[in-house]
Amino acid sequence: MEELEILLKGVSDSYSDFVVGVMAEARSSPEKLDELIAFIKNNPEATTSDIGEWTAVNIQGIDLENPPELVLVDDEPEES
C-alpha cells in the first residue's frame, strides 16, 4: 500500500481526496493491488481520471456508460 500511495501522489493532477479514495478502493480489493500498481507504472501519463476509470471498471466492475443508479433515502437517525 505504501508503494501505491507514493505512485498516487506522483500522478500529474493528484489531490488528497483522490489518494485517499483510490487507497480505499485498493483496500476493498487487495487482490487487485498489484494490477493497479502495474497500470500506474505502465501508464506514467495517466491522470487521476484515467486511474479512477481503471478502478471503476477493474475493481468496482462498473460500466461507465451505464453506471449504477443513485438512490436517495430518507435520513436515518444518527447513532449516539
Next chain:
Amino acid sequence: MYNNFLQLDEVRYAEDKEPLGFEYMRLGLNDVLYDSKTKTVYTPNMNALANLDGSGLTSDEVRGIMELRKKMNWVKGSKGRFAGSVPMGGGAISDDSDKTIKLEKGEYAKIVSEINTNYRKYDGKRICYHFSYWKNNFYTYKFINNGFDDYRFIGKWS
C-alpha cells in the same frame, strides 16, 4: 482577532485596556484541524479523529465498503433533482444495472454542496473523489463529473 492570529486579551492590551483573563482560543466549527506530522485530521464538532496515512480513516470503521443496494425509494434525476420513486420488486435484473448507490437525502445535499463549493479542484476531471464525513464517519465519494452541479455518484467507501 476575527482571523484568530490575535486573542481577546492581546487586542485589549494593544488597546490599552485591562485584560479580561479570557484564556480560551476561539476555533470555528467549520474548520477541521490537520496535523501534518501525524497526518491526522481532527473534527472538533464531532470529536472525531481520522488518519490519512493509509493505515485507516477511523479507529472503528469497517473499510472497503461500497454501498450497493437494491432499488428502493427515491431516485435522482438529471442535475441532481428528484425523479420520483422506483417500484419495489419490479422484476429481476441480473446484470450490473441492478446495482445502485444509496445515499441519504441530507448526505447527498451536503456532499453535492461541498463539491460545488470546491469545484475548482474537480473542474476538467472526468472521474473524481471527494473526501468528507457524514454522521460521525469519514467517507470517500467517487463520482462522474458531468460539469458543475451535475455529478453521478458511483462509489462510496468508509
